[in-house]
Structure formats: structure tokens, C-alpha cells
Amino acid sequence: MERMDQTEPVCGALNVSVLTDRAAMEAIADDWRALEQRCEGGLSFFQGYMWCHSWAARFAGGAGGPRPFVATAWCAGRLIALWPLMQSGVAGALSRIEALGGTHTQYSNLLMDPDFAGLSETIADKLLAALVDRGDFDVALFEGVPDGSALATMMARANSVATVRNAASLLxxxxxxxxEAYVAGLGKLQRRNRNRRRNHLARHGELRFSVVWPDDPAFAPTIQHALHLKRRWLTETGRLGLGLSQTGFGDFLAGLEGDRDSLSGACLSVLETGDRIAAVELGFLHGGHYYCYMGAFDWDLRDASPGKVQMEMTVCWLIDNGIATYDLLANPAGYKESWSNRTIGLSTYTIAPSWRGRFYARGWVATARPALKRGLEALAYRVRRLAALTQGLGCIVLLA
Structure with a gap:
């Protein structure tokens, strides 16, 4: 065993086990939560117990559905690493392993106890061995892996090459x-535009901003309303939202935990104008990091940019509450660039032990799917342009 610094705990036998059902996950809930507290930061919210257990309770375990595959490493009775995965696929079909939560999970990562940093390579090798030995799969797919993360380091040890690159935008x-200092630091044009948007939106009624937590009776119905607004936006702009359309997704979000005293977990930033919700954003707080998970706005108020007004108010609330980062998550976009001042690279990695897995990894994940996504985005843009043209022609006909 490698010599460790005297400040690091000494580990005897390193034991690895894989949890394959919710009961096993619940049995280590306290250990899991304690580990994630030691691992605060590092884009690890989606590997926390609350997210993983809530998602498994809603979507995993059914016939033909995904099944938990949570790899854990223990030293002297202490949980020192946890890799929350899930397995899907039936006999005769492609069997996959991926991050627990699938498309709903924004970052793939693992929890690695910083007190055992000197054993990180040994732990990584043990977890990888557990994946290969106990996971009967064609392909393991890890999307949205942050550069420099524990999982990125592990994938390098597994000789897995990044097949798709992405990036997350952060403020x-x-x-x-x-x-006040944040607003004062904006450019003159930015301040003027933001004031103009607020004034325009205020014509529809007095503006009120609030942060709603899960213990508020309004939390669950506001989540459902936000999904309604988001789905209308998808329809109006010709976009797809597969994760948003999954049955039970609203109930899953409404059941997430959050705590206003510790500024942790789920919360809603709600902007109202008069007696209507103009915009709402679901975010997650963990270790001083805020994940902007889902934003939605009233389509009928779109000319007043209610989403941008809400975002500014949310950022100001975060600053005044000592939060370090506003994370706009993956997939760069023009509006994200205007709200961020740094980026983190993300990669997709695959491990494919079978020919079917290699075909899926190289043919679909690395080639066909990105091309299809680009095609759908281009189509959505043309649909939006056509809709705008149709509206314009309609106005001409009405005026004629």
C-alpha cells in the first residue's frame, strides 16, 4: 500500500459492494448523506442520497425498467466512495449502465471521500472492477462528466476516450x-436593458419575487404549473423535451427535499406580476453551489422577457445569501453566455465490452445521435421562423 500523509486516515481492508435495490440504498442513507457532506462541491449534487433515492423511488424497480446499481467502497466500516449507477435492458436487447437518474441527471460523477485522497487510484480500480465483474452489460454510458472530476480521472484509468464534448456555463x-455591487458592475447598456424589461413587465401588475421551499404548500402546485409553462414553450418553439414528458416527472420534482435554514436542496424562484406567475425557476443548492435545473415563463408575456427578469432576481438573492456559483448547466447557448463568466468542460465516456455495446457507443452515441440532435435543432429553428413568418402574413392579411 502507498505511504500516505500523516493527516490521512490509515485504511486496512478496502471492501466494495454493489447495491441493487432501494432497500439497500435506504439501509446506508446516513452513511451516504455523511459522505456527500464531506464531498460538498465538485458538481456532485446529482450523486446525493436525496436525488438518487427520490428518483429510484419514482422510476426504478418496475418490470422492464431501470434497476439501481450503486457501487460503494468501505474502509473500517466507513463509506469512503459511492458511484450511483443504474442498469436497464431486457434479455435479448442492449443492456446499459448509466448514471442513476438517466436524462434527468445533469452531471455524471461519483462521491470520493477527500480524507482518503491517497487511496483514490486504488478505490477507482476497485469500483471499476466491481462494474465490470458484477454488471452484466453491453455498454456503460457516462454523460456530462466534468473535466477534472473524480469520475473523469477514473475514466482515464479505464482507458475510456471521450467521444462527445460539451460544456456547462457558470456565473x-x-x-x-x-x-447592489453585482448590478452596479453591469455595463451601462445591460443595466438599461434590464430596467426596461422590468418596467415593461410591471405594466401587467406589481412585480413580486419570492423563494418557495418544499415545506410550503405552494411548492408542489407551483412545480406542476412550471412544467405546464415549460411544455407550452417546447410546443411553441418546436423543441423536444423527452425528460419533461416522462410520466411522473412532476410528482418526482414536487417530492424533492429542500431546507431554507441550511440553504440546501430544492427551491423555487417565483416571479409574479399582478395575480399571475410570470416566471419560475427550479434550482438545487448544495455546498454553496446553485444548479439552475429548470426555468419556465408565461408564453403570453414573452415580449417582456419575464424569464430574464426572474434570473436577475434569483442571482441577486443568491449573492445576498452567500452562494458562490450560479450554474446554468450543460449545452452552451447565447443567453447562457450573457449570464456566465466561466465554463467547465464536460465529456461523454463509454465502456463497451460487447460488439453490440461498441456499435451503440461508436455508431449512435458518438456519431448518429449528435447529427440527429443538430438536425432537430435546425428543424426547430426553421419551424420558429415559419411560425414568425405566418404570424407576419396573418397581420398583413388583417391589415389589407
Missing amino acids: DLTGFASA
């Missing part, structure tokens, strides 16, 4: 002493 809030 570092640590440089702003207050919300």
Missing part, C-alpha cells in the same frame, strides 16, 4: 459583495 458570484 462565479464570489466577486460580488452584494446584489
Whole structure:
């Protein structure tokens, strides 16, 4: 065993086990939560117990559905690493292993106890061995793996090459002493545009901003309303939202935990104008990091940019509450660039032990799917342009 620094705990036998059902996950709930507290930061919210157990309770375990595959490493009775995965596929079909939560999970990662950093390579090798030896699969797919993360390091040890590159946009809030300082630091044009949007939206009624937590009776119905707004936006803009359309997704989100005292877990940023919700954003707080998970706005108020007004108010609330990062998540976009000041690279990795898995990894994940996504995005853009043209022609006909 490698010599460790004297400040690091000494580990005797390193034991690895794989949890394959919710009961086993529940049995280590306290250990899991304690580990994630030691691993705060590092884009690891989606590997926390609350997210993983809530998702498994809603979507896993059914006939033909995904099944938990949670690899854990223990030292002297202490949980020191956890890799929450799931397995899907039936006999005769492609069997996959991926991050627990699938498309709903935004970052693939694992929890690695920083107190045992000197054993990180040994732990990684043990977890990889557990995956290969106990996971009967054609392909293991890890999407949205942050550069420099514990999982990225593990994939390098597994000789897995990144097949798809992406990036997450983040706004570092640590440089702003207050919300007023943040606003004052904006360019003159930015401040003028933001004031104009607020004034325009206020014509529909007095603006009110609030943060709603899961213990508020309004939390669950507001989640459902936000999904309704988001789905209308998808329809109006010709976009697809497979994760949003999954049965039970609204109930899953409404059942997430959050705590206003510790500023952790799920919360809703709600902007109202008069007696209607103009925009709402579901976010997650963990270790001073805020994940902007889902934003939605009233389509009928789109000319007043209610989503942008809500985002500014949310950022100001985060600054005043000492949050370090506003994370706009993956998939760069023009509006994200205007709200962020740094990016984190993301990669997709695959491990494919079978020919079917290699065909899926190389043919679909690395080639066909990105091309299809680009085609759908181009089609959605043409649909939006056509809709705008149709509206314009309609106005001409009405005026004629």
C-alpha cells in the first residue's frame, strides 16, 4: 500500500459492494448523506442520497425498467466512495449502465471521500472492477462528466476516450459583495436593458419575487404549473423535451427535499406580476453551489422577457445569501453566455465490452445521435421562423 500523509486516515481492508435495490440504498442513507457532506462541491449534487433515492423511488424497480446499481467502497466500516449507477435492458436487447437518474441527471460523477485522497487510484480500480465483474452489460454510458472530476480521472484509468464534448456555463458570484455591487458592475447598456424589461413587465401588475421551499404548500402546485409553462414553450418553439414528458416527472420534482435554514436542496424562484406567475425557476443548492435545473415563463408575456427578469432576481438573492456559483448547466447557448463568466468542460465516456455495446457507443452515441440532435435543432429553428413568418402574413392579411 502507498505511504500516505500523516493527516490521512490509515485504511486496512478496502471492501466494495454493489447495491441493487432501494432497500439497500435506504439501509446506508446516513452513511451516504455523511459522505456527500464531506464531498460538498465538485458538481456532485446529482450523486446525493436525496436525488438518487427520490428518483429510484419514482422510476426504478418496475418490470422492464431501470434497476439501481450503486457501487460503494468501505474502509473500517466507513463509506469512503459511492458511484450511483443504474442498469436497464431486457434479455435479448442492449443492456446499459448509466448514471442513476438517466436524462434527468445533469452531471455524471461519483462521491470520493477527500480524507482518503491517497487511496483514490486504488478505490477507482476497485469500483471499476466491481462494474465490470458484477454488471452484466453491453455498454456503460457516462454523460456530462466534468473535466477534472473524480469520475473523469477514473475514466482515464479505464482507458475510456471521450467521444462527445460539451460544456456547462457558470456565473462565479464570489466577486460580488452584494446584489447592489453585482448590478452596479453591469455595463451601462445591460443595466438599461434590464430596467426596461422590468418596467415593461410591471405594466401587467406589481412585480413580486419570492423563494418557495418544499415545506410550503405552494411548492408542489407551483412545480406542476412550471412544467405546464415549460411544455407550452417546447410546443411553441418546436423543441423536444423527452425528460419533461416522462410520466411522473412532476410528482418526482414536487417530492424533492429542500431546507431554507441550511440553504440546501430544492427551491423555487417565483416571479409574479399582478395575480399571475410570470416566471419560475427550479434550482438545487448544495455546498454553496446553485444548479439552475429548470426555468419556465408565461408564453403570453414573452415580449417582456419575464424569464430574464426572474434570473436577475434569483442571482441577486443568491449573492445576498452567500452562494458562490450560479450554474446554468450543460449545452452552451447565447443567453447562457450573457449570464456566465466561466465554463467547465464536460465529456461523454463509454465502456463497451460487447460488439453490440461498441456499435451503440461508436455508431449512435458518438456519431448518429449528435447529427440527429443538430438536425432537430435546425428543424426547430426553421419551424420558429415559419411560425414568425405566418404570424407576419396573418397581420398583413388583417391589415389589407
